[in-house]
Amino acid sequence: MMDVGRHPNVELMSFSEVEAVTGFVGNFHVTVRKKARYVDPNECTSCGECSKVCPVAVPDEYQEGFSSRKAIYLPFPQAVPSAYILNMDNCLGNNPIACGKCQDVCEKKCIDYDDQDKLVNIEVGVIIAATGMDVYDPTEYDEYGYTRHQNVITSMEFERLICAGGPTEGHFVRPTDSALPKSIGFIQCVGSRSQDGRGNPYCSNICCMNTVKDTLLLCDHYPGVDIKVFYMDIRAFGKGFEDLYMRSKEEGVKYIRGIPGDVVEDSESKDLVLTVENTTTGKLEKHELQMLVLAQGVIPRRDNAKLRQLLTLSTTSDGFIMESHPKLKPVDAPTKGVFLAGCVESPKDIKDSVTQSGAAAARASILLNAGKTKIEAITSMVDPDKCNYCGLCSNVCPYNAILSSDKKTKKLPTIIQAACAGCGACAAECPQDAIYMRHFRDEQIMAQIEGILAERPHEQLITFACNWCSYAGGDMAGTSRLQFPTSSRLIRTMCSGRVDEKFIMQAFRLGAPMVLVSGCHFADCHYISAVTWTQKRLDKLWSKLDKLGIRADRLQLEWISAAEGQKFAKVMRQMEEKLATVTMDEIKQTMKILEEEEKKAKAKAEAKLKNTKSAEVAS
Amino acid sequence: MAERDVLFKCLGCGHEYPGKFDMNNIQERTCPKCRSNSVRRLPLPKKK
Numbered sequence: 001m002m003d004v005g006r007h008p009n010v011e012l013m014s015f016s017e018v019e020a021v022t023g024f025v026g027n028f029h030v031t032v033r034k035k036a037r038y039v040d041p042n043e044c045t046s047c048g049e050c051s052k053v054c055p056v057a058v059p060d061e062y063q064e065g066f067s068s069r070k071a072i073y074l075p076f077p078q079a080v081p082s083a084y085i086l087n088m089d090n091c092l093g094n095n096p097i098a099c100g101k102c103q104d105v106c107e108k109k110c111i112d113y114d115d116q117d118k119l120v121n122i123e124v125g126v127i128i129a130a131t132g133m134d135v136y137d138p139t140e141y142d143e144y145g146y147t148r149h150q151n152v153i154t155s156m157e158f159e160r161l162i163c164a165g166g167p168t169e170g171h172f173v174r175p176t177d178s179a180l181p182k183s184i185g186f187i188q189c190v191g192s193r194s195q196d197g198r199g200n201p202y203c204s205n206i207c208c209m210n211t212v213k214d215t216l217l218l219c220d221h222y223p224g225v226d227i228k229v230f231y232m233d234i235r236a237f238g239k240g241f242e243d244l245y246m247r248s249k250e251e252g253v254k255y256i257r258g259i260p261g262d263v264v265e266d267s268e269s270k271d272l273v274l275t276v277e278n279t280t281t282g283k284l285e286k287h288e289l290q291m292l293v294l295a296q297g298v299i300p301r302r303d304n305a306k307l308r309q310l311l312t313l314s315t316t317s318d319g320f321i322m323e324s325h326p327k328l329k330p331v332d333a334p335t336k337g338v339f340l341a342g343c344v345e346s347p348k349d350i351k352d353s354v355t356q357s358g359a360a361a362a363r364a365s366i367l368l369n370a371g372k373t374k375i376e377a378i379t380s381m382v383d384p385d386k387c388n389y390c391g392l393c394s395n396v397c398p399y400n401a402i403l404s405s406d407k408k409t410k411k412l413p414t415i416i417q418a419a420c421a422g423c424g425a426c427a428a429e430c431p432q433d434a435i436y437m438r439h440f441r442d443e444q445i446m447a448q449i450e451g452i453l454a455e456r457p458h459e460q461l462i463t464f465a466c467n468w469c470s471y472a473g474g475d476m477a478g479t480s481r482l483q484f485p486t487s488s489r490l491i492r493t494m495c496s497g498r499v500d501e502k503f504i505m506q507a508f509r510l511g512a513p514m515v516l517v518s519g520c521h522f523a524d525c526h527y528i529s530a531v532t533w534t535q536k537r538l539d540k541l542w543s544k545l546d547k548l549g550i551r552a553d554r555l556q557l558e559w560i561s562a563a564e565g566q567k568f569a570k571v572m573r574q575m576e577e578k579l580a581t582v583t584m585d586e587i588k589q590t591m592k593i594l595e596e597e598e599k600k601a602k603a604k605a606e607a608k609l610k611n612t613k614s615a616e617v618a619s
Numbered sequence: 620m621a622e623r624d625v626l627f628k629c630l631g632c633g634h635e636y637p638g639k640f641d642m643n644n645i646q647e648r649t650c651p652k653c654r655s656n657s658v659r660r661l662p663l664p665k666k667k
Contacts, residue, residue: 542630
């Protein structure tokens, strides 16, 4: 951190928050709120005189509440910049000044009660998101008694207690009697790998080795302390991790395979009794301990939603920010020019975070040094003759790549070609067909539908498949030599979000018995959230089919990933079965209904045009 | 728009089940019975 603070090419903006990000790769405009510190960081020498005279004491967040801090304080000993900060929420008041003692004793006169937040605008070419993670709050695991028993602490609290810079200067004591505990237990996977609705289903990655490290620290500092670790699996998969785990065992740490179901406190001694089923022996055991540490898992930052919004990112089902591709682009965000580093992407240890940060910095510097970037060839374009300035396209775009139109000033929507990724959701949603996709124009897709249904339409299953997942899933089924019916005719679109309502209606109008729309699973969507528009559109379409008297289940939707070749084959078999239930009479009836609908729509459009023309003549 | 209780219908097997729906937070739907994704949100009955 010191290196970062002193680096001539790095401007460190601490105690600041990003308020807004606009623009696109190479041209991001970032608005940063530099919060009022009330202490000039350039002048402050961290002498600490101000803190000594401050009469306010509040729990110190950095020390997990084990000690107190003043209203004016150094956030933590290694803080960069090494300058004090005044928390106005804790201060007795600055308007009017209620105390003013800190200002009186400050020799450098660097305390300014009238300091204000400042908004700073900066221009950057690329952005690296490295906002980290939060830790899981174990209070919902009531059986461990975290809120009831003082001697039950979390692994974060343990870190402060064992740290030389902590509230006890590294003397590990238990909270109830400030004595060294003779026996300490660790419970693993608190809030991780949970299937009971509490906590999270994923592995937090770092807790096992953190506990192994903690046990070794205890063995080193306090030989003779009885240490027990209650676990379901020890995941020691990194370089040298297994050695560390073995060393911990050799030091006498007992690893018991079983997660305790109950923790009871002795009201006098404040000792704890754990009941656990040892799954190795199959016996129910009771363990008496003087202190218990909960190895809490990690969770995505609680303000991740704001980050998502600022940088138009998406999250995986566990809430961490999704990368562009899990194997080939693990540090790239789906938004061009944005990279991810550390636990913002997934739980990871220091080594992996450093590796990913290095990769993100390298990826960023490639873009910056090149000074130019390749943009997507398949992008949206606006037809100015058709646009009616409704602004729907800019609402739909998952990349915020469309600058909104304005009906009053007749300003057309502007598509930022560098930011457009080519999902086509805008083209599909546009009610005027005023947006077209290069290489995936309406006419091109319509021609494919007409071509497929030109002969024996009643035998064809029209399948729209997204380029990245479903189409690749079909490839996977083929290369895996899986058997599936030959009735399916695939029409590739870049995203299922590109599948326009009129493509589906046209297929039914031309005699298709069934239409299948397939795309990526929501968590895998190559275009952030474009896939959600597919779901919304199909909801509307199913209702429309119902109203027209067409069976809604003739339009099917499936999410098939590139690896799900088996699912692709299975879906195709199911579609074949459904296809067999559609009779020729039903198909003919549908064609008739839709022909009439088309005639009605044409007549309506002509009448509207006539009215507009006569209104123009009248005016 | 807040999350609301709706009825879902699977167009694969016809299974109907209740669930939550939020227009601003569309979630992937899977039929709990047949695992199909052709799950339709049934329109709410019109108020009289």
